[in-house]
Amino acid sequence: MQTLPANKCPNISPELGSSRERILVSIKTHSKPTIAYRNRQVNHASIQKEWVKQQKREHEWNASNEAKEESEWAAQTESITRMRGMLEDEATMKKK
Numbered sequence: 001m002q003t004l005p006a007n008k009c010p011n012i013s014p015e016l017g018s019s020r021e022r023i024l025v026s027i028k029t030h031s032k033p034t035i036a037y038r039n040r041q042v043n044h045a046s047i048q049k050e051w052v053k054q055q056k057r058e059h060e061w062n063a064s065n066e067a068k069e070e071s072e073w074a075a076q077t078e079s080i081t082r083m084r085g086m087l088e089d090e091a092t093m094k095k096k
Helices: 019-095
Strands: none
Touching: none
């Protein structure tokens, strides 16, 4: 890795002492965007995970509601059919 002299690096002030200090400052100042980028990636990943979890919950909720609705529909249909059968039997008994 090539390092520029302090007078050619805009982020490094020439007043700093040794070249090691200048390198450390250079690394620190140039690492900040990388750290911020990584933090954004982590944040976006956690947001995406939450979104996926929410989508799964919504799909499961929809599926359970649909199953419940079908079950209730079947029970209602069975009750109506049973009642109709009882009424038909009663009407037949009255005719005789």
